[in-house]
Amino acid sequence: MALAFDHRKIEAKWQKYWDDHHTFKTNDDSDKPKYYVLDMFPYPSGKGLHVGHPEGYTATDILARMKRMQGFEVLHPIGWDAFGLPAEQYALDTGHDPAQFTEQNIQTFKRQIKSLGFSYDWDREINTTDPDYYKWTQWIFLQLYKKGLAYMAEVPVNWCPALGTVLANEEVIDGKSERGGFPVIRKPMKQWMLKITAYADRLLSDLDELDWPESIKEMQRNWIGRSEGAEVVFQVDGHPGKSVTVFTTRPDTLFGATYMVLAPEHKLVDKIVTAEQRNDVDAYRQEVAAKSDLERTDLNKTKTGAFTGAYALNPVNGRKIPIWIADYVLITYGSGAIMAVPGHDSRDYEFAQKFGLPIIEVVAGGDLSKEAFIGDGKHVNSEFLNGLGKKEAIMKMIAWLEERQVGKRKVTYRLRDWLFSRQRYWGEPIPVIHMEDGSMKPVPEEELPLRLPKTENIRPSGTGESPLANDTDWIHVVDPETGMKGRRETNTMPQWAGSSWYFLRYVDPHNKKQLADPEKLKRWLSVDLYVGGAEHAVLHLLYARFWHKALYDLGVVPTKEPFHKLVNQGMILGSNHEKMSKSKGNVVNPDDIVTSHGADTLRLYEMFMGPIDAAVAWSEKGIDGSRRFLDRIWRLYVDVNGKLSEAISETAVPDTEFEKVYHQTVKKVTEDYEAMHFNTAIAQLMTFINEAYKQEQIPKTMAEGFIQMLSPVAPHIGEEIWSLLGHDQSVEKSAWPSYDVHKLAEKQIEVIVQVNGKIRARLTVDKGTSKEALEKRAMLEAAIAQRLAGKTVKKVVAVPDKLVNIVVR
């Protein structure tokens, strides 16, 4: 039996030690520089931890542990994002109480996370379903309400019949619910909205300051979807006082507008439709209403529409143009109406072709018999714009419109207000009372938290009322001041509410009086490093930025942005390179690996698999290899009797080669951890061990330095060997090793000699040997002289410490 360490014993021992000694407790009052490193807190699902979780958690843990050793005061917390649909669905399906079921799941997650040895400050654990926590979620909502950022509106919403609730735009993907993949339909309903659009410009422009992956920033930019253009007002012919406002990015093409299109849901349609067209229009609107979002967009390649019989007057030349309705114009964007310029917009072109509407060229350069011309060119058929390019023409047209008050410059966003209410039980109650007289009254702040009542029937009614509507005791209230009767809001908040500010609560998790002490917020914000999955690109990460900015405006938080640096960990795929799923049978359970190989091995392997942000396939052999490396370290340090090996010696004198490798290792590992290049850092640790095996003796200081560098990745074995090295304090309390630049560099360097770019010889020279000397030495090499014989040297390139390249003919 080969020597191997007993991971079960060691891991349990050190986990207990850390707990007993509160090794990772953060001190708010220390003078050290701060480092706030955060994981996206998990949603505690019934399935337990997935191998994807430890990837990001290990990455942040390595940084947290290294930074502590480097003298930082580190805030590294964890908690539970525990409200939300999946647990509730499961509870419904199985007859569980969601509160109980969630608590159970949290215990499972906690046990699993603890078994992996992460250095969280467990005294700061939070839970979004805890009334002491959601008190402040509700408090934030009230502040938004008071600022006019939370309002009720009757809007066409995304209604998901299967889930019995409405969903935000961000939660609908390809016409289906993000959770569960159920169909979603459009339905007008009165709902709570948060005015995220008021922050559209700041959410967009402040992205530039963030150290985030470019792809995530780009997704947010696209989601916000700023576009610049103009609003143009068209009078409706024969209906004095009635007008249609359109938004266009190409006001320069106004002379080419040959018809208008309203969204089928547009309010004006009923007022302007002519008697003879009414049947057509009604039939078309019915047809559209029956279509799902998916059918309206994805599947709909051919244009459809109906003529209203009415005409609008083009403000620029008074020309009468027909008004149509068509579902390629969306009621949710701009003003729900467009001016159609078929010559220079491919959608309008397609529509005009199909319905035989006129096409006029106003920008030269294309071939309108084939397709619309989108590009830039000289304007034609456009009176005062003729001869101008696109940019000047746009400016001139806007000036013209503004002068006559028939239009103006306008910026439009694709971003919609955030639909905030859910007709579900398992969420924070919205703290508002609807009074008898129709007014709304916020629940007084001193009455918060407004607790979610315990109730038997949590099934969504399906009518658009929350299950809370069944709880008559809870619902009915009487205003103590006026005696007026009222009814509580029965909708709850979406899952994204609690996660939009949780990183603030970690800073001061037990504060009874405030969301968090402003002084502490000042000390800890913003988050220095935030790691999590890319699936939250436009959900959590956009909502959290919005709330943070609103709180910034209220003076609650001291920074404009919550997360300075963001990193997305990649997905861990099954060994068949497919996404892990039960049905494919390729799921790896972290518990099994912790039992068979140990937590240190799992952590090491997940960091060694590849770059942190890449999707990499799981490999059985790979995890064996990581375990083998730890065994190899153990055998180097520990003898058969479990004592420190005799090879590790205080008096050993290292040879310069080994010394160099050590200093290189300190340099590379320190830099690579900082840059989150964990796979290459580990490769360097392996190189060091390979070299160490070749030594008769290893100086103790180097042996210690190695363990310090290993311990952020493999903390249990790190602590165990550290104590064998004679330390009675955790390795966490030691100072990070440093390297000596002078010991890194060799005095002698190998320089390659190329002839026509091909390597023909190698020279060993003193470091810093001049170009001229290198050239001379190269020419004298036998192998080189041979190749130069009978040829003409055209050019010699010499780069000191690198190479000599001789070009011959």
Next chain:
RNA sequence: GCGGGUGUGGCGGAAUUGGCAGACGCGCUAGAUUUAGGAUCUAGUGUUUUGCAACGUGGGGGUUCGAGUCCCUUCACCCGCACCA
């Protein structure tokens, strides 16, 4: 369709500012040790070739003394958005 990204051995992946392609690990081969091993140690391992050498970073072209790296073009795959006026 639009936007972003990725293509390197049998596999996961390394390669500052253009300067020895393939670090490290897995797998494989051989040897040592062992009663035995799927344990451990040592050596080897891009392809072709007996060798010299030639070829080699998805394909094609270019810039350069020199290209995985820069430019053009093309193909494949992945992710996001998708009638946004």
